[in-house]
Amino acid sequence: GAVVSQHPSWVICKSGTSVKIECRSLDFQATTMFWYRQFPKQSLMLMATSNEGSKATYEQGVEKDKFLINHASLTLSTLTVTSAHPEDSSFYICSGGPGAPNQPQHFGDGTRLSIL
Amino acid sequence: AQSVTQPDIHITVSEGASLELRCNYSYGATPYLFWYVQSPGQGLQLLLKYFSGDTLVQGIKGFEAEFKRSQSSFNLRKPSVHWSDAAEYFCAVGSNDYKLSFGAGTTVTVRA
Numbered sequence: 001g002a003v004v005s006q007h008p009s010w011v012i013c014k015s016g017t018s019v020k021i022e023c024r025s026l027d028f029q030a031t032t033m034f035w036y037r038q039f040p041k042q043s044l045m046l047m048a049t050s051n052e053g054s055k056a057t058y059e060q061g062v063e064k065d066k067f068l069i070n071h072a073s074l075t076l077s078t079l080t081v082t083s084a085h086p087e088d089s090s091f092y093i094c095s096g097g098p099g100a101p102n103q104p105q106h107f108g109d110g111t112r113l114s115i116l
Numbered sequence: 117a118q119s120v121t122q123p124d125i126h127i128t129v130s131e132g133a134s135l136e137l138r139c140n141y142s143y144g145a146t147p148y149l150f151w152y153v154q155s156p157g158q159g160l161q162l163l164l165k166y167f168s169g170d171t172l173v174q175g176i177k178g179f180e181a182e183f184k185r186s187q188s189s190f191n192l193r194k195p196s197v198h199w200s201d202a203a204e205y206f207c208a209v210g211s212n213d214y215k216l217s218f219g220a221g222t223t224v225t226v227r228a
Contacts (some may be wrong), residue, residue: 006159032214043206043218044160093159101148101212102167107159 002028004096006108014116015086021079021111023094029074030096034105035067038091050077084115118143118209122219129197130227137192137222139207148210149190151181154221155203163205166190177201202226 003026013019023033031052036044048069049057056069066088068080077096081088091112095105121140129135141147148167152160164175171183181192190207207219 004159034215041223043220046215049215091157095160095216097214099214101210101214104150104162104165105214105216106162107152109159110157112157 002097002106004030004094004106004108006094006111008111009109010112010114012114012116013084016083019081019084019113021081021092021094021113023077023079023096023108025075025096025106028096028098028106030077031074031099033071033077033094033096035069035077035079036093036095038093038110040091044093047079081113084113086115089113089115118147118211118217120207120209120217120219122205122207122222124222125220126223126225128225128227131199132196135192135194135197135201135224137205137207137224139190139192139219140188141190141207141209142188143209143211145212147190149181149183150208150210150216151175151179151190151192152206152208153177153203154206160206163192197224197226199226199228 005024007022033050035047038044047062050069050071052071058064071077093110095107097105119142150165151163154160163179164173166173166183174180179194205222208216
């Protein structure tokens, strides 16, 4: 089946630093990728839609300058949390798919981000 | 806009017993429906999906779900649970713009 690889799986860093999370589709081309944020014991909250070769579309309330998304190829999307602060600590998950609504999204294993 | 309701926050079931997780959706057109499972600290794994056709769909790990348009439901079932089925289960509805809306999730605990 389709595989999405997300890296790193866990990162701890100091407040004020920037953190980059990578999301790769290993065996399919993902024209569209999604970035979610998940708080403990809660559901997934869509942050943004990443489209290959164009600007990401952010959901209401998500700061585009805080969460930079780049989708430079059909197999790689990156999320950079800029000037991270403790309130940015969370579980971030990416997903990708061929871009058709009747095709399921495939999820990475998530990244646990802890900002000290 | 689409939405999903999972009425049960937490379900405890004995190993070997049957399991049913409820999901109700709201969507104006024909829905694309999914069930995903998440183990602690992991991403989501697709259990099954429904787009059209037979309203009873079979998935992986012995799970099945039934789409009932009249009830706007897509309940997930398993006849006999295993301890490894303990996890968080999410129902989701997809729209034509490929976005997914997730329910709040149901935590399943399996007791020996």
